[in-house]
Amino acid sequence: MDLARFIAKRLLRLVLTVLLISTIVFFVIRVIPGDPALLIAGIDATPSDIAAIRAKLGTDRPLSAQYFDFLWKVAHLDFGNSMISEEPVTALILQRFPLTLALAVLGMVIGTVIAIPIGILSAVKPWSAWDYVGLVMSQLGMAIPSFWLGIFLLLVFAVKIPIFPLFGAETLASLVLPAFSLGFARAAILLRHTRASMSEELSKEYIIAAKAKGLTDRMIKYKHALKNALLPIITVAGIEFGYMLGGAIIIEQVFSLPGLGRLFLYAIYQRDFPLIQGGVVFIAIVFSLVNFAADVLYSVVNPKIRLE
Amino acid sequence: MQCRNIVKIHRGRGVEGERHGFRAVDNVSIEIERGRIFGLVGESGCGKTTLARAILYLDPPTSGSVLFDGVELGSLKPPMLRKYRKRMQIIFQDPHSALDPRMTVYDSLSEGLINIGVDKARRDKKIRELLDRVGISSTYSRRFPHEFSTGQRQRIVIARALTMDPEFLILDEPVSNLDVSIQAQIINLLMDLKKDLNLTYLFISHDLNLVSYMCDVVAVMFGGRIVEQAPTEALLAHPGHPYTRRLLASIPGGAGRF
Numbered sequence: 001m002d003l004a005r006f007i008a009k010r011l012l013r014l015v016l017t018v019l020l021i022s023t024i025v026f027f028v029i030r031v032i033p034g035d036p037a038l039l040i041a042g043i044d045a046t047p048s049d050i051a052a053i054r055a056k057l058g059t060d061r062p063l064s065a066q067y068f069d070f071l072w073k074v075a076h077l078d079f080g081n082s083m084i085s086e087e088p089v090t091a092l093i094l095q096r097f098p099l100t101l102a103l104a105v106l107g108m109v110i111g112t113v114i115a116i117p118i119g120i121l122s123a124v125k126p127w128s129a130w131d132y133v134g135l136v137m138s139q140l141g142m143a144i145p146s147f148w149l150g151i152f153l154l155l156v157f158a159v160k161i162p163i164f165p166l167f168g169a170e171t172l173a174s175l176v177l178p179a180f181s182l183g184f185a186r187a188a189i190l191l192r193h194t195r196a197s198m199s200e201e202l203s204k205e206y207i208i209a210a211k212a213k214g215l216t217d218r219m220i221k222y223k224h225a226l227k228n229a230l231l232p233i234i235t236v237a238g239i240e241f242g243y244m245l246g247g248a249i250i251i252e253q254v255f256s257l258p259g260l261g262r263l264f265l266y267a268i269y270q271r272d273f274p275l276i277q278g279g280v281v282f283i284a285i286v287f288s289l290v291n292f293a294a295d296v297l298y299s300v301v302n303p304k305i306r307l308e
Numbered sequence: 309m310q311c312r313n314i315v316k317i318h319r320g321r322g323v324e325g326e327r328h329g330f331r332a333v334d335n336v337s338i339e340i341e342r343g344r345i346f347g348l349v350g351e352s353g354c355g356k357t358t359l360a361r362a363i364l365y366l367d368p369p370t371s372g373s374v375l376f377d378g379v380e381l382g383s384l385k386p387p388m389l390r391k392y393r394k395r396m397q398i399i400f401q402d403p404h405s406a407l408d409p410r411m412t413v414y415d416s417l418s419e420g421l422i423n424i425g426v427d428k429a430r431r432d433k434k435i436r437e438l439l440d441r442v443g444i445s446s447t448y449s450r451r452f453p454h455e456f457s458t459g460q461r462q463r464i465v466i467a468r469a470l471t472m473d474p475e476f477l478i479l480d481e482p483v484s485n486l487d488v489s490i491q492a493q494i495i496n497l498l499m500d501l502k503k504d505l506n507l508t509y510l511f512i513s514h515d516l517n518l519v520s521y522m523c524d525v526v527a528v529m530f531g532g533r534i535v536e537q538a539p540t541e542a543l544l545a546h547p548g549h550p551y552t553r554r555l556l557a558s559i560p561g562g563a564g565r566f
Contacts, residue, residue: 206406209398209400212472213394214472224408227410302410
């Protein structure tokens with residue numbers, strides 16, 4: 001199969017995923033109790049007031065009509081207006097998204113910089129000091145919740161030793177602590193995958209054959225083994241990045257950052273249906289796009305996948 | 309090729325980090341004359357592969373010495389050792405993991421040649437000849453390993469070993485993973501190559517029948533030790549060790565069926 005067809009197939013899958021998630025979100029929100037019209041109208045409203053608000057929101061129409069209308073708009077990236085602020089949902093999301101994205105990207109960079117080198121060293125020299133460092137770090141990373149790490153880092157590096165700002169997102173420095181809290185847990189998982197993948201490649205017979213051919217250790221480890229070991233890591237990293245976008249919601253709360261997380265959290269408190277719907281679908285689209293990119297990258301570097 | 313008192317202890321660590329050793333190869337001495345096929349039989353886990361890797365100094369023995377062409381490999385510095393090692397090559401049991409999945413056949417074969425500084429024209433010619441010799445059309449040389457069958461991959465692995473112009477080949481169960489009909493083809497190819505290129509083989513197998521067909525001398529390995537060693541015919545006629553007798557009895561129709 002050539003690359004173009006592969007990409008087309010994956011794109012189709014992406015569209016189906018987004019359609020499925022949009023559908024689930026639409027119905028789940030309408031199944032759970034709580035009428036936004038009541039919430040907007042307040043306690044003193046008369047039944048006719050409430051009916052008027054319902055008509056304005058469109059929630060008085062049949063569910064199927066609402067559903068197809070919703071899908072049609074999603075296809076145009078139009079998620080309607082917020083019920084509370086009455087601003088377009090897409091604009092609200094796009095306004096907050098850069099901060100969350102920056103946080104996730106920085107978290108990913110920090111995670112990768114920690115995980116990949118230590119993972120490789122651990123596999124190349126098992127039971128060495130590096131391996132123990134990696135072991136301890138990945139245990140810690142998996143055991144410590146990221147919000148706890150965030151609070152701890154704030155206490156140490158913003159309160160006791162004030163080198164980073166306590167809150168806000170004016171400078172890049174204010175992103176360092178949240179990105180580290182986010183990246184550390186992800187690094188733990190990435191590190192274990194890197195170590196396992198690398199040590200599996202190193203045990204394969206082509207490595208021995210390369211030694212027998214007279215290649216140096218360095219060439220064998222970094223030219224043969226590492227290239228093959230990094231293949232599965234691409235997929236893991238793609239998924240990890242998606243998780244980071246979701247995990248950023250909690251971290252933004254800890255560090256009082258005005259990103260997507262806070263936007264969605266308030267939307268949920270206030271039963272702002274269009275904003276919740278738009279937010280979930282938006283995250284789903286971004287998650288799918290990241291995985292799509294990882295898949296394409298994987299197939300470009302792995303000749304085996306494309307032919308299957 | 310001589311091995312003297314090879315001992316290989318696998319070191320491991322338990323759950324609490326305590327060290328313990330396992331004698332995978334225990335005081336093995338063998339001598340292989342130039343141009344011969346030396347058979348090494350034994351059940352899985354008896355230390356055959358460990359011995360093979362120790363001989364190549366890929367996984368150096370814990371003690372004992374390996375002499376190749378009169379030179380002790382343990383005394384060589386890494387660059388010299390690499391030079392000597394090129395004269396010895398190894399063919400593996402599993403041709404799937406023996407080829408780098410991301411390298412084309414051409415790249416796999418040329419890598420060793422580039423490393424010793426062979427220019428492109430001579431490299432291309434040599435790769436074409438070798439692929440032709442092992443029965444793989446050189447028009448396929450730009451393909452990746454997963455595009456070939458198991459038998460074809462084993463032929464590619466053999467061609468790759470031959471790029472280094474070796475004198476001594478270790479065949480570590482080279483046909484155990486293959487269908488019977490393909491086994492015969494590969495064995496015939498190996499026998500032809502030996503004759504044409506004047507090679508010396510250490511043939512490792514758990515199949516005494518196959519070993520008796522191919523080899524001049526057979527050593528039987530059991531629990532890390534060589535328990536019996538004799539010219540093939542003598543061993544088949546008068547097996548001394550109980551394990552050898554059990555191996556012989558396990559062959560349906562007796563040895564020499566091949």
